[in-house]
Structures are given as structure tokens and as C-alpha cells.
Amino acid sequence: MLRCQQPLCGNRRKGISRTSAAARCIGLIGLNLPAVLAEQVTLDDYAQYERCSGFSKDFYAQAERDFAPFHSLNDWDAQRSKNLCRLRGEACFVVQIMDGQVYISNQQVGFQSRNRLTMAMLQRVSTKFGPLPDAEFVVDTSDGYADIQAPIFVIAKFPMSSGGILYPDFSSFAWPESECPSEKSGSHVWRRVAADILKRAPSWSQKSDLLFWRGADTSVYRKQILPQVLMLPKSDVSLMEWVVGAEGKRQVVSSGNQSCVPIADWCQHKFLANLPGNTMALALKYRLLCGSVILSTPLMFHEWYYSQLQAGVHYVEVDLLWHSAETVLEDLRTKEGAAAEAIAREAQRWATKHLSEDGFDCYWHRLIQLASRHFPLPRLSPDAVPLETAMLASLEQLTEVPVQSHEVQVDVLVVIPARASDIGLLEYAREGWLRDSSAVLRHRHFFVLASGDSGAEAVADAARQHAADGESDVLVVECEHGYTKLLHKMALAYRALLARFPGASFFIRADVDSVLPLRLLLPLLPRAAAGNAVVPRPDVTGCGDWSAARWTRPAVGYLVCLTECAVDRGCVFFTLDSGSGDCATFTTCPGPSGAQQHEVFEYRLRAAVKQPDLAKALRTSPQTVRPFLLGTILHGNKVLVNDTFNPQWNNRRYSQDLGINVYPPYPEASGYAMSAGVAAFLAGVGEGALSTLAWKAWAIEDAVLGTVLAGLDLDLLQLPVEIRERIRVIRVTSADA
Structure with missing residues (x-):
């Protein structure tokens, strides 16, 4: 068994519990990372800790803003956040701090070593500042969210999100999977990589005049924009290849012209591009240390420190499509040369102080203080274990649990209820309108079948066999088959997909015989969520x-x-x-x-259709996120009870149960969109604290949806006729069927 050196785990000191001392030692062992094991920290480092006094109130302003919506958070909402972690089934855990001991519960599998490295940061903070105040909070280690409303600690979010609490992420401790093959093991431990950058970064006059970028193929945007950046004069940009390997092991490979370049070598160049990945770009903090000028598109997704950065002071902003970059670079290389050097120097000065171990740990400490102040105090969960035990358990499971592939980030989920007999319509949709795409938002579709539908599993198996990646686009949910069970079926689909794709921001619901103009519809969704429709x-x-x-x-x-x-x-x-x-x-x-x-x-939706400038929609969004339904909103429709032509539309039980003969406004089912929060609301029925609730067997799913949502404060948005007229319904004759 690996052992820490004596200075860290030796004699107890006054005020430091035996459990806390053990946590320091076991925390390092549990990481199973040679570089972290080599980082020997003596107890003297954790004596009277006063380094946080060097950070101004502005440094913590983002934390204060993030907690502002959750002052006096009630027990119910806190429990819902914990339930959400369990529901998603990946990339999160619950932290409970009681009497100075940090406990972990509800741990769900994360990507790479993110969970364990985040716990290692908590262990370091506990050691520096302990004993910590009693607190309880949920930590999410996924890439982040466009629309987050819950009081959950997240790595990244849209700045207008009404929820989400940003925190210094795992890479602020270490990121072993990102090491180049040519680098020594442990070179991406933050303390080490930061020191290496600052030591090796040349002066401004000694840097090359190139625009440089390396990064992984983690987003559609990067693949689409890279040719544009590559065309810029004096540029060296390319993608790195990644392979999925064991947790804690390097996963970057080199190909072609040695595409993986050690981080410190980035700093040899005067100009560094910053291209967002799935959400943010984790490597921005490395670039800030380089003493180079960073050219970045608008920072759509924010990490915890982004609000402290100013365009023109710490980096230079270019448009989302990089059309302005050539002119910007020419100016920086000629008439704005002195200004360029000043920006590079200020970015490095700011990052050296604030993106340091002290900065990370002091910010984490402040987050824990705010959680203790505003969130309900913890009641220890039955499955809670001490932090060091959780980390050791993760270590022991590495040889038993197969490596999990990282689900590709999806922004929009297109959900289509279907029957096993609709196989022809499924194929028509796959080969037709579902192939449409958006330049920024990524979508994925699923046909939803009920397990009670004879032939559903056969349809799913056939879809899996014919899929290029072996992933079926048919989702079979456990429910009865029938028209009056449709809302229940869709709610189960939303629940399953939210668990699988926690980063999805929007849902589109379409009929199996509909054809939607996705290219026009998708750019409207961020506008709707931003209250800009x-x-x-x-x-x-x-x-x-x-x-x-x-x-x-x-x-x-x-x-x-x-x-x-x-x-x-x-x-x-x-x-x-x-x-x-x-x-x-x-x-x-x-x-x-x-x-x-x-x-x-x-x-404003009309102008958005004529000029679908998604970048502008995202960039000009206000600081709120609005839940919404966007579609053809019908109103004043009568509840049918004796229709002999379309008897499936009769909804006698609805009329009798509610005593009304007119439906509340509802989105017409051929095609409508909604924010993920609305889908989560529907998915919650029958789960967790709502397990005793069930859906009634009413017909007309879309009309019933309007009834369910009528009392909620959300935006009912009418699609412009320019899109409505492009929504078509495929007419299927009996011979076709």
C-alpha cells in the first residue's frame, strides 16, 4: 500500500482531528496519480491561514450572485437537488459537512477522474481551513448547462441562468488525462503546470508572431470553425486526437504533425486562440498565464472566474464566426503592438494571483461558508461515507468497473411518440427532416414506444442493428400502450432522457407523421429561453x-x-x-x-426567422432564463365527447372529471418546443417525493398538457407563420400502412 511521507500524516497537532489527518493522507493515495503523490505538503502549510485576505470582495462577487436566488433555501428544494443527482445517474455527488468531517453520498459515476479530483480539492480545503462549517450541497462534475435552475454546484453555465453555483473545477487540482505523450506523468497537476508555464514563458519580444491553438474535438463548433481560423495569416491550429482509456491515465494521442503540444510550449507564441468546447474551454486558465494575447469569441458559457475578465483588458474579443479576426490580428501586430503587450502582461498578472491554489481554495471556502449560511443544515444520509472512504472506494472500483464512454453533449432532444406499426414513418423521418442541423445547437432524436405495444422491442433491436454506432434511436418505456396513456409515456421518456443527457437544454416534441423545419426552429430556442422572443x-x-x-x-x-x-x-x-x-x-x-x-x-421571432443569427441571440440574452412552450398554441378548442369521425379525440372522462367543455391553451402536437425545465416538471410525476402521484387516463395528450401547465409561470410563445407553414403532415393511406 502506498504511504504518504511523515510530515503529512505524522503526529497530530492541536486543533486537527485524527480523521482530518487521515483524510489528507488517504485523499492523496486514493487519487492513484503519481504526480499528486509526489506533491508533499507539510502541516506548516496549513498553519494559521491568512492568504485569503489578499483577495478583494470582487473576487467573490460571482459566488454571492450565484447564491442570491437561494437565500433561505427550504428543505424541499434542497431535497429535490439531491434527488436530481440520483435521477441523472452520473457525474455528481452530495457533500455533507458535519462537525468538521466531510461526507460523500449519492455518488454517481463521473467522466475520467473528475469526481475524485474534485473530492481531492475538498480534502485540501478542509485541511487548510478546517474545521469547516456544517453544510450540504450537490456537486455536478459534467461540462455544464445552458439552462440550470437548481441550487447545484456546476462547472459552467450560461450567465443568464437563474440557478447553478459555479466552482473551481477538477482541472484546478490536476488533469492527468490531458497530458501529451511527450510529457512526464503528473505534468498537469495545477501547481506544477502553472509553475512550468511561468518559468518557461518567454518575454513578449522573444515570442513568435503566430496565432496558436490546440484542443480536442469536443464540439461541432470547433470542427466547423477550425477551417476559418486555419485560413488566418500566420496561424498554427489543429485538433488533438483523444482515446478513451482508464481513469487517471493520459488519453491524448499525437498524429500528423505532432498535434499534441505541451501546455508550456503554447506560451512561445504571442497570440493564442480560445475556442469553446462542449460548453466552456477549460484550457483558458492555462492561456491566461502565458503572457500572450488571447483571441476569444464571446464567452457564452461562464466558469467561476469569467465575470472578472474584461475584453480589451485580459483578452481580445472576436466574433463567433471569426470574421473579424484577420483585421484584429493585423492591428495587434502593427499599430496596436504596445496595447497587445499590455493586454498579455495584465492577463498574466491577474491569473498568477487569482488562478492559484490559494485562489481556488479561498473561493471554495467561501462557497462552503455561503452554503452553510443559506442552505438547510445537513442530516446525514444513510449512504454517506467519510470523504477519504469515498475516494478509496472509487480507487478499488477502478479495476472492476468498465470504462464509461463520455456521452456527446446534446443541446436539443427531439422526442417523437410512435407505434411499432409506424416503421415506415420512422424511416422517412430518419432520412428526411431529422437530418437537418444547426450551426451551434446539437440535437438528437428518439422515437418513443410503449412496452405494452406489441413489437416495440423488435423495432428497437432493428434500429440498434442498423445504427452506425450501435445506439438505437428507439426508446421503449415501461407503460401501457394506448391513446389515453400518451402523456404518461412521454413523461417517462422525458425522465429517461434527462437522466441520460443532463446537459440538454431544450426538447422538441413532434408527431411521427410530422415534418419540421429544424434549421429554422432551432435558432429560436435560445431566444425563447432568454426572454428574447x-x-x-x-x-x-x-x-x-x-x-x-x-x-x-x-x-x-x-x-x-x-x-x-x-x-x-x-x-x-x-x-x-x-x-x-x-x-x-x-x-x-x-x-x-x-x-x-x-x-x-x-x-422578435419574426426577425429571427428572417435572419437566424443564433450568435446574437445568445450574446444579447438578459440575465434570466425563462421556461417556455413554443409552438402553435391553440385556444378555445372544445372538449369532444361524441365525435364519430375521429373517436380517438373524444375525451369524455376529462370533461366529467373537470366539469369543463373547453380546453385551456395548449401546444398543437405536430411540433412544439419547450425548455428542459418543463420536461423535468412532467418527468417528476411518479418519482421520488412525487412517487404517489400518477397521470389520469385522459385522451388528447397535447390538450391535457395545457391543462397541467396552465397554472405555471411560463411563456406561451406562438410560432411565426413563416415556420408554421413549413410544418407538414405526411398523409398515410391504408395501402402505405
């Missing part, structure tokens, strides 16, 4: 004389007014009298001509 204009009190309006109606209300604007190609604004519900629509809105004042709304 239908926007109130409080700066305008009216659009002028209603006699010049395109359409007017008295006493109709918001939804009808929005609907009329969506189906009128000339409508951009609509005004509403909040008292009477009177509505008018306009093409332009120069402002009121009289004293009459009304609420004004700008319908």
Missing part, C-alpha cells in the same frame, strides 16, 4: 393611432393578440390595454400620438 417595451407607451393598425379587436387579451401578430407577416409590434384587453397590431412603433397609453410588445 416576445419582449415588453416599457420604454414605449403606445404605437400611435389605432386607425393605422394592421388589426384591432376589443377585449381579446394577450394570447389572442400574440396569435394574430404571429400569423401576420407584417406584424412586429402589438399593443394591449391591460384593463379592457383591447388589442392592435403594427408593423412599426414610432410612439404614441395622443395621451392614450397601452402596453407594447415586440414580436
